[in-house]
Amino acid sequence: MPASRPRRPGRRPVQDATDLRAHLLDAAVQAYANAGVAASTNRAIARAAGVNPALVNYYFGDRLPDAVVEERLLPVMAEVMAGMGEPPETPLALGSRFVDAVCGVIERHPWLPALWIREVLVDGGAFRDAVFSRIGALPRAVAARLGDAQRAGRIDAGLDPRLVVVSLVGLTMFTAASAPIWRRLFDADDLDIDTVRRHAHAFLAHGLASTETPP
Amino acid sequence: MPASRPRRPGRRPVQDATDLRAHLLDAAVQAYANAGVAASTNRAIARAAGVNPALVNYYFGDRLPDAVVEERLLPVMAEVMAGMGEPPETPLALGSRFVDAVCGVIERHPWLPALWIREVLVDGGAFRDAVFSRIGALPRAVAARLGDAQRAGRIDAGLDPRLVVVSLVGLTMFTAASAPIWRRLFDADDLDIDTVRRHAHAFLAHGLASTETPP
Numbered sequence: 001m002p003a004s005r006p007r008r009p010g011r012r013p014v015q016d017a018t019d020l021r022a023h024l025l026d027a028a029v030q031a032y033a034n035a036g037v038a039a040s041t042n043r044a045i046a047r048a049a050g051v052n053p054a055l056v057n058y059y060f061g062d063r064l065p066d067a068v069v070e071e072r073l074l075p076v077m078a079e080v081m082a083g084m085g086e087p088p089e090t091p092l093a094l095g096s097r098f099v100d101a102v103c104g105v106i107e108r109h110p111w112l113p114a115l116w117i118r119e120v121l122v123d124g125g126a127f128r129d130a131v132f133s134r135i136g137a138l139p140r141a142v143a144a145r146l147g148d149a150q151r152a153g154r155i156d157a158g159l160d161p162r163l164v165v166v167s168l169v170g171l172t173m174f175t176a177a178s179a180p181i182w183r184r185l186f187d188a189d190d191l192d193i194d195t196v197r198r199h200a201h202a203f204l205a206h207g208l209a210s211t212e213t214p215p
Numbered sequence: 216m217p218a219s220r221p222r223r224p225g226r227r228p229v230q231d232a233t234d235l236r237a238h239l240l241d242a243a244v245q246a247y248a249n250a251g252v253a254a255s256t257n258r259a260i261a262r263a264a265g266v267n268p269a270l271v272n273y274y275f276g277d278r279l280p281d282a283v284v285e286e287r288l289l290p291v292m293a294e295v296m297a298g299m300g301e302p303p304e305t306p307l308a309l310g311s312r313f314v315d316a317v318c319g320v321i322e323r324h325p326w327l328p329a330l331w332i333r334e335v336l337v338d339g340g341a342f343r344d345a346v347f348s349r350i351g352a353l354p355r356a357v358a359a360r361l362g363d364a365q366r367a368g369r370i371d372a373g374l375d376p377r378l379v380v381v382s383l384v385g386l387t388m389f390t391a392a393s394a395p396i397w398r399r400l401f402d403a404d405d406l407d408i409d410t411v412r413r414h415a416h417a418f419l420a421h422g423l424a425s426t427e428t429p430p
Binding site for chain 1: 421
């Protein structure tokens with residue numbers, strides 16, 4: 001059928017082809033977030049995208065996961081890095097900016113937390129190596145800066161600067177990824193990314209310390 | 216072959232059968248943590264346990280995942296609840312006790328974090344419903360108590376009491392589950408559960424607030 005031959009002259013303008021390719025990538029990233037890479041065949045992704053499976057094979061063959069990494073996942077990680085900007089003065093400001101950068105990308109790309117849990121965090125995840133080799137520099141830079149701050153006596157000696165990075169990811173990506181659980185557990189449909197962001201800022205600033213003035 | 220008939224009179228004392236059953240459950244919980252429930256056949260679990268597959272079928276049939284929930288996962292959750300004891304006075308003490316209780320079970324049951332990520336956190340996880348219905352009371356009780364403390368002005372107004380529970384899970388279970396990543400990322404084999412516990416306590420007490428005395 002014609003839809004399986006998108007570049008046949010006169011049938012499909014370049015603009016359409018570009019849109020279709022992007023549409024397939026969007027469908028793929030959503031399928032990978034929902035069900036994982038291994039469970040998402042090109043056929044299932046084609047069905048979700050409402051196109052003939054031959055089109056998916058035509059554009060991507062067996063390299064659809066690679067294309068999702070290059071054209072969806074890594075650009076989103078680049079957005080996080082851009083959102084970090086110049087390193088701010090204090091550890092609290094650094095942590096807060098990380099929270100804002102990650103919450104910003106989650107808001108713009110709601111598929112990110114589930115995909116990241118499935119394919120980066122879980123052992124054997126399809127995208128773990130790609131993420132490691134391509135964005136490892138950011139968490140290392142943040143941890144190094146926090147280590148400097150700790151050696152200068154500016155954050156608590158009990159903190160582990162590397163685990164601060166983990167905690168920042170926990171306050172944002174993990175919290176967003178587990179939202180379906182907590183919404184159900186607490187019957188709380190009001191928990192959105194703004195709540196997550198505000199909560200994270202308060203947690204970074206005070207932890208669970210008492211706000212009562214000591215007598 | 217004889218090993219597939221464990222209850223044949225005179226061949227296998229009761230004590231052995233009990234040990235063997237426990238041994239198979241241990242092998243199953245490890246396989247589920249490593250590869251997930253769906254990817255772990257009775258045959259693979261038998262191979263890991265070093266027994267004939269017929270034995271796994273004899274003891275569990277197709278109910279091995281249920282047995283793991285009842286006899287491994289829920290008892291561990293009960294340990295967390297027991298570790299919480301009577302509710303302590305302050306939100307910080309409550310959070311710290313939660314951290315200690317969860318880090319304690321992770322130390323005793325190292326398979327827990329990976330299993331929990333795979334089969335509770337991830338959408339479609341095999342154990343999510345069981346965990347929901349059986350241990351939902353604890354996080355709800357902790358959130359309610361933190362809500363009371365917040366209404367009494369004892370913790371920061373920007374915190375969400377329900378998300379505090381999520382943050383406590385993030386500081387413990389999520390941090391432990393992602394240890395393989397962060398050990399590799401930071402080349403940090405020294406990150407163990409004691410580091411996680413100490414870090415979490417410091418984070419709860421101060422967040423990333425400056426420890427410098429204001430001028």
